[in-house]
Amino acid sequence: MSVYLYRWGKFAFRRKWIVLPVWLVLFVLLGGLGAQLSKPMSNDFSLPALPSERANEILDKHFPGASAAYQFDAVTGTYVIAAPEGQKLTDPANRAALQAFIARLDQLDIIDHSKPLSNPIEATDKLGCLADPDPAKCSGAPLNVLNKTEPATVAFMSVPFSIKTFDDVTDAHREAASNVAADARNAGLTVELGGSIAQPTGGPSGQAELIGMGVALVVMILAFGAIVAAFIPIITAIVGLGAAMSLIMVGTGFISLPSFTTFLASMIGIALSIDYALFIVSRYKHERTVQDSPEEAAGTALGTAGSAVVFAGLTVIIALGGLSVIGVEFMTWMGLGGAVAAAFAVLTAITLMPALLGAFGRFLFTPKLPFVAKHDPEDDRQVTNGMRVAKLIGKAPWAALILSVVVLGALAAPAAGLNLGLPGEDSMPKDSTIRKAYDLRTDGFGEGSNGVLNIAVDLSGVAKDKREEAVQALRTKLGSYSHMDYVTTPQWSDDGQGALLDGVPKSGPNNQDTKDLVAEARGAEAEFESTYGMQYGITGTTAIYADIDHVLLSKIAPYLAVVAGAAFLLLILVFRSILVPLTAALGFLLSMAATFGATVLIFQEGALGLIEDPRPLVSFLPIMLIGLVFGLAMDYQVFLVTRMREEYVHGKAPKEAMISGYHHGARVVTSAAIIMISVFASFLLETDAIAKQMGFALAAGVLLDAFLIRMVLIPSLLTLMGKWSWWIPKWLDRVLPDIDVEGAKLVELQNKSVELDKEPVHAS
Incomplete structure (x- = not known):
């Protein structure tokens, strides 16, 4: 891989006025297609085969057409x-x-x-x-x-x-x-x-993306010590995100995509595009100091850093594309939308980036800013902050390990109280008419009136003279539950074989007591079927929310296992080690638990008073969070630890290899993480409840995983494990394909080129 990218990097640098126009044509073409073919996006978060669908079947049987009012996309x-x-x-x-x-x-x-x-x-x-x-x-x-x-x-x-459906x-x-x-x-x-x-x-207003890009620009100016170079990643981010969004809009012309597909894609597209460009430009800056040819420097930067970018991007694409295995349609499309954005982030980094490096040429790192990025982390003769931190971890690895685990464990504790829900009318801004209606109805009728349980009763199996008795017995039973406020008088069907009751809970649709009430009410059906031959189903907003929460909550553990397992296998390929991938995957699980805990603490429990209206976390947030942070965590693992492995392979002792690799990679990982955190945290400024929660959770996930797992816990474990960090069974080493993320074949190619240049030329 490194050799191909090296050759392409040199070509794109040299033939920049071919590559750049091609990208311009592609960008305009996708934008035009997106504008012509785009259709409104869907807000349908429904799932197939939910228990609430049983009530709809009974309604259709005895109250023809009545179930339409309880469909997820009903107006x-x-x-x-x-x-x-x-x-x-x-x-x-x-x-x-x-x-x-x-x-x-x-x-x-x-x-x-x-x-x-x-x-x-x-x-x-x-x-x-x-x-x-x-x-x-x-x-x-x-x-x-x-x-x-x-x-x-x-x-x-x-x-x-x-109006037929909400989309209309x-x-x-x-x-x-x-x-x-x-x-x-x-x-x-x-x-x-x-x-x-x-x-x-x-979706979001777009202001958050601008704020995130602004912070990213400042971070890159500090990282590069120059203004012009800092704009290159911004350009690739705009092009990559614009192309991805256009392609998603093209997709809406053929399939119904959930509205938050674009929100997720924008978060991923901006953050990854800037991160990957930052990584390559940082390497290019170093190569310019050790090589005479800018073209050769661009090729080397793409062959080394670009290889890591391809693999890191692949992990994000796999994690997001893997959401399709969950079997939830709207999450599949959201994941694929994010995967498209990640793919364009990689594509712009390895194809557009070297052409931009060639276009800006000698102006790239000018003007240089005084006192900014003064020390080159690629220069082993200079002592950087990264080297100081690495030496500190190397001196006290047990202290670093225990401290990071204790902090993460403390943050993870609130995750035990995780409660999920879908964004309802209570999550809307307080000045919106929909939220005012919710609050007004709560004041007048109780909060449960905003999430009525619709109980559809099938009496076709009940003796005619027992039907009224059966329905009244059901009403009495449901009304006796501690979380039920009251149950309305029954509405009878024209055929006399069906009845409809409305149960009003004491609490709102997303309250856990209400979800428990739904489960309790459904659990009584066996008793009534045995006594009367009566069947019933429960639907309505509250029941649908409870069903979706249950389904998605049940998917978290399997998906987490799939993602962690994928991380382990992929990192074996990269690091050719057993313990490094194992610790990377376990570290990811720990950072996820801490992220869940921090998000529950702030958004669900209202800690620190940062959220005016504490409420359950959005049902699909945990799974989306796992997929996204997994990909980003593997980015930092690859960016930082591959350099440590490179130093170890070149003969340094395990501890010194860790320190040297940390010295080389700390600045770019720190800068990349700060950019990610800034992009994600900027979505806290949005009014949308989903955007706020996802923005905070992603920012917290990156913060905890990058700075505590990848830059504290993993280096301390590498120090403690010593040479065993890089152990792999010989038989496994032989059968694994060599993907050459570190660019070893590129070094061999360059060494051969140097030897050929030194050979004398004999006249024939």
């Missing part, structure tokens, strides 16, 4: 209306304003007019609940009369829309659904809109 809308402070909705003026609002709402062309709209005051009055708010009959009333707050002050209206909702639809309440608001009513009709589309 739902709930208006929550509150009276002015100190007043009631039943006051004449407020009642009139509410009736006028319903009349205007009924005129919207996006409303399904086959289903008449119901005035919540009149619906409550028909139940007799205005005069006698008896919990037995008024629990399902759309006007709060059961003293959750002041009676008759808050109401809600679930409105049917004619446009900004014009959202604006119309909101503006229809303008007159009611002017009359003094508070009207907020919840449901998917109010759900905004689009």
Whole structure:
């Protein structure tokens, strides 16, 4: 590999005015195709074969068409209306304003007019609940009369829309659904809109990427000690990310991709592009000091650092592409989107980068900044901070090992309380109408009213004279659970063989008590089937969230095992060692546990007050985090430890090889990690809850793995293990392919070239 990259590096450097236009044409072509073929992305995070689907089957059997309202991509809308402070909705003026609002709402062309709209005051009055708010009959009333707050002050209206799926909702639809309440608001009513009709589309704003690039630029200026060179990785990042995003947009023209595919790809694309370019440019800077030919320096840099980049990028691609083995469609596409971004990061680093080095030529490392990057870490005669840290670890390896394990173990402890959930209306910004609707409904009806359990009952196997008794027994049983607030009166199907109950939990959709309630309610089915021959299923937002959480939580351990196993096998190829890959994989597991713990501590438990609304972690975050940080961890392992192995192979003692390799690689790994952390942490500035959590978790994962695992724990273990670090059975060494990440064949090629140049030329 190193020889091919060496030759390509020289060619691209020399033929820069061919390579650069080719990249420009490719970039414009992909951008044009992406713009022409792109279609809206999906927000469907549903999974196949969930237990909640059983309820939909019963609904379709006895309530034809009713299951559509419980589909993950259904267009739902709930208006929550509150009276002015100190007043009631039943006051004449407020009642009139509410009736006028319903009349205007009924005129919207996006409303399904086959289903008449119901005035919540009149619906409550028909139940007799205005005069006698008896919990037995008024629990399902759309006007709060059961003293959750002041009676008759808050109401809600679930409105049917004619829009087929969430992906069909446009900004014009959202604006119309909101503006229809303008007159009611002017009359003094508070009207907020919840449901998917109010759900905004689009991912992060893009500001985070700019901030991340800004920090990366500063870090690279400090690393290179020059301004022009610092812009080269920025250029490759823009080109690589732009090309990857365009290709993903092309993909939306043929398949439905989840909206967060672009968010994940942008995080990966920016960070990896800059990291890989940083690694190659750093090596090129060193080669310029030891070689007379810039072209030869570019070839050598690409043959050595470029080989490591290819392998490091391959680990990221494998980790992200490996998400497809989980069997969750939206995670498969998100992983493949990230893999595309990683592939373009590698491609720009090894093809575009050497051409840019040739284009900027002698201006690359000018002007040099005084007192910045003064010492070259490639010069063994100079004492760098990396060498000082390495010597300190070498003197006290046990202390370094124990300290890093204790810190990581302490951070990992909160991970035992990991709770997962999907981003719901409670995760929206507090100033959004969808969050205001959630809070208003919570105040009026309890938080559980935002995540009702829809219990579909199949009575076809129950004797006709026992059906009402069976349903009432089920209602009583469900209502007796400690986490259930109340269960509504049953709604019967036209054929008399089905019933629909709504169970309102005491807690919100993502609360663990609510998920336990779902499991408890489902667990009672065997008893009722045995007694009455009755079957039922539970669906609704809460049940679907609980199902998805359970599925994804069950996938964490298998995926972690697959990733750690892949790390072990891949690193055997790179380091031709058993213990180095083993410690690398185990170190990754430790950094993952600590990252989970830190994220739980901040986002779930609200430690340090950094998060205003603590809530469960996003369901797919742990698996995505494992895939991403695995790839990045292997990047740093390759960048740092290959140099240690190189020094050992060239004759240094294990401890001295560790110190020398650390001296050579510490600056680039530190710079790369800081850039990654900056890019990821910048997403904390986004308003989106998923972006915040993923940004923090990725930043924490890189911080812990790069600085505690790769730069403290691994060097201390290499020192303690000594020569056994590089032991491998002879039979295994013979059968393993030589991928030559360290560029040994390149050195042989260069030595042969030098010998040929020295041979005298004889005239014939």
